[in-house]
Amino acid sequence: MLKKKEKQPSFTLVRKRVPYLFILPWIIGFLVFTLGPLGSSLIMSLFDWPITGEAKFIGLNNFTKMFTADPQFYDSLVITFKFAAIFVPLNLISALVLALLITQPVKGVKIFRTIFYLPAVVSGVAVSIIWGWIFNSEFGVLNYLLSLIGIEGPSWLIDPKWAIVTIVIASAWGVGTMMLIFYTDIKGIPPELYEAASIDGAGPLRQFFNITIPTITPTILFNVITSVIAALQQLTLVLLLTGGGPLKSTYFYGLFVYNNAFKHHQLGYASANAWFMFIIILILTMLIFKSSSTWVFYEAEMKKGGKK
Amino acid sequence: MRITKSHKIIVYSILVILSLYFLFPFAWALITALKTEGEAFSFPPTFLPDVPQFGNFIEAWKSQPFGTYFMNSVIVTVMTTIGQIISCSLVAYGFARYDFKYKNILFILLLSTMMIPWDVTMIPLYMEFNLFGWINTLKPLIVPAFFGSAYNIFLLRQFLMNIPKDLESAARIDGANEFQIFYKIFLPIMKGPLTLIAVLNILLVWNDYLGPLIYLNDQSKYTMALGLASFKGVHELQIIPIMAMTLVMIIPPVIVFAFAQKYIVEGVSGSIK
Numbered sequence: 001m002l003k004k005k006e007k008q009p010s011f012t013l014v015r016k017r018v019p020y021l022f023i024l025p026w027i028i029g030f031l032v033f034t035l036g037p038l039g040s041s042l043i044m045s046l047f048d049w050p051i052t053g054e055a056k057f058i059g060l061n062n063f064t065k066m067f068t069a070d071p072q073f074y075d076s077l078v079i080t081f082k083f084a085a086i087f088v089p090l091n092l093i094s095a096l097v098l099a100l101l102i103t104q105p106v107k108g109v110k111i112f113r114t115i116f117y118l119p120a121v122v123s124g125v126a127v128s129i130i131w132g133w134i135f136n137s138e139f140g141v142l143n144y145l146l147s148l149i150g151i152e153g154p155s156w157l158i159d160p161k162w163a164i165v166t167i168v169i170a171s172a173w174g175v176g177t178m179m180l181i182f183y184t185d186i187k188g189i190p191p192e193l194y195e196a197a198s199i200d201g202a203g204p205l206r207q208f209f210n211i212t213i214p215t216i217t218p219t220i221l222f223n224v225i226t227s228v229i230a231a232l233q234q235l236t237l238v239l240l241l242t243g244g245g246p247l248k249s250t251y252f253y254g255l256f257v258y259n260n261a262f263k264h265h266q267l268g269y270a271s272a273n274a275w276f277m278f279i280i281i282l283i284l285t286m287l288i289f290k291s292s293s294t295w296v297f298y299e300a301e302m303k304k305g306g307k308k
Numbered sequence: 309m310r311i312t313k314s315h316k317i318i319v320y321s322i323l324v325i326l327s328l329y330f331l332f333p334f335a336w337a338l339i340t341a342l343k344t345e346g347e348a349f350s351f352p353p354t355f356l357p358d359v360p361q362f363g364n365f366i367e368a369w370k371s372q373p374f375g376t377y378f379m380n381s382v383i384v385t386v387m388t389t390i391g392q393i394i395s396c397s398l399v400a401y402g403f404a405r406y407d408f409k410y411k412n413i414l415f416i417l418l419l420s421t422m423m424i425p426w427d428v429t430m431i432p433l434y435m436e437f438n439l440f441g442w443i444n445t446l447k448p449l450i451v452p453a454f455f456g457s458a459y460n461i462f463l464l465r466q467f468l469m470n471i472p473k474d475l476e477s478a479a480r481i482d483g484a485n486e487f488q489i490f491y492k493i494f495l496p497i498m499k500g501p502l503t504l505i506a507v508l509n510i511l512l513v514w515n516d517y518l519g520p521l522i523y524l525n526d527q528s529k530y531t532m533a534l535g536l537a538s539f540k541g542v543h544e545l546q547i548i549p550i551m552a553m554t555l556v557m558i559i560p561p562v563i564v565f566a567f568a569q570k571y572i573v574e575g576v577s578g579s580i581k
Contacts (some may be wrong), residue, residue, distance in 0.1 A: 022402025025395040029455020123515030158487035274428040
């Protein structure tokens with residue numbers, strides 16, 4: 001009824017509303033599935049919130065408990081950062097090496113591109129089953145192969161010292177996605193750059209450090225950020241390959257939060273845990289971005305610099 | 309670049325050695341799935357089975373409601389793919405082809421949602437879906453896909469930004485309305501990036517374990533990923549049927565990848581430019 005007052009809406013008015021209609025699905029989804037839950041979990045983190053029974057406001061007590069009264073919080077945090085510290089550089093370097101290999105101008109290299117990428121399309125469930133069987137300490141083929149070259153393999157999944165290594169190896173199997181990102185980027189470097197460098201007498205190693213690396217720094221930045229975030233949130237493999245054990249040696253932070261929520265039913269506490277990791281990720285991302293101005297070169301900037 | 313013969317040999321040997329790491333686990337899974345129990349549980353391991361036990365696959369398939377799991381996975385994968393294609397193309401079009409108030413703020417908001425760790429929203433989302441009565445149904449896995457996903461929208465928007473503005477001006481003069489322009493002109497142009505989104509979504513959803521783990525309780529609702537994981541959890545020692553079903557689960561994504569490799573290779577880096 002109210003609409004009638006407007007009479008015929010003018011053409012431009014309709015046009016003005018149209019874009020919002022197009023993005024409406026996302027706006028609704030953002031409110032209902034992202035912003036709403038995000039705000040709720042922040043509020044919940046201030047409550048003692050059992051799964052049944054009354055929720056009780058306790059201020060910052062969840063956070064105090066986390067920092068002062070829960071040794072598992074620190075243990076999980078340390079293990080997760082240890083994992084990230086091994087996984088991120090390893091993944092980046094192997095992705096880069098693989099990408100360089102599959103950009104070599106030799107025949108049949110596309111077959112290897114497919115082979116290296118293949119594990120990246122496989123579910124974490126399948127990855128954990130396949131690698132769990134390879135690492136099996138009784139019948140595992142890995143220790144048999146190692147014994148052939150005279151190495152006595154550890155009891156991978158039941159030795160607290162080695163369990164985290166199995167998770168690194170199994171996650172590194174999916175390096176293909178990052179490899180592809182590097183690959184397309186390296187492929188896009190104009191060959192003239194290399195030709196010119198060759199004429200100037202630069203060897204392959206110098207070409208790599210003076211041309212390839214500087215050109216792909218934005219991609220390196222992107223990959224560093226995404227893999228840090230992924231490493232800090234690793235959960236599927238931990239749940240399925242080690243279950244957090246042995247002796248909680250792989251009780252990653254993601255599992256800590258998950259169990260606090262769905263096993264111990266401390267919804268408020270788990271929300272506080274999750275928010276803490278969110279803030280850590282925000283700070284880390286910001287730090288990486290800030291540092292990037294010293295080591296990331298954008299093409300547009302280089303061109304501007306050239307004109308001066 | 310000129311390539312010497314020794315260079316070639318070195319490159320090939322490294323490529324072959326590395327391939328072992330990426331391929332051997334698949335081969336070993338297949339070999340294990342075809343063994344008899346005596347062969348699988350022997351140390352040192354036997355390599356090839358004496359007689360490949362193809363029946364293992366049928367037995368494993370029948371031992372649990374894997375048919376149901378498989379169908380549930382298909383339903384969720386197909387529905388979410390449809391949802392993503394519809395919602396992301398609309399939203400990306402809105403962001404790429406119009407100027408409107410708060411556009412930049414909204415777009416930055418969209419991008420920043422990609423940084424939110426999933427466990428921050430996990431608990432309230434569970435409670436919300438519980439409120440809707442959706443727990444133990446496939447709805448929590450399907451419905452959000454109809455409201456877009458930041459990464460896909462971003463990917464499509466980047467593509468749409470590169471198309472000249474004259475396209476819709478001409479159509480407007482011809483009297484087409486805004487939705488017709490989107491539907492008749494832009495949707496067909498987006499075929500390539502939409503295929504990429506479909507493929508990425510199929511891989512993501514088919515392989516997802518945590519979503520089904522949280523929202524589904526009843527075996528009849530399980531997806532392949534959850535069904536296989538719970539089968540493994542209960543029958544830890546039945547490695548042969550477990551491996552057989554693992555391979556069955558891997559086949560659809562591998563087929564999709566085989567057909568869509570071109571789109572993945574081209575698309576995967578387009579996102580960060």
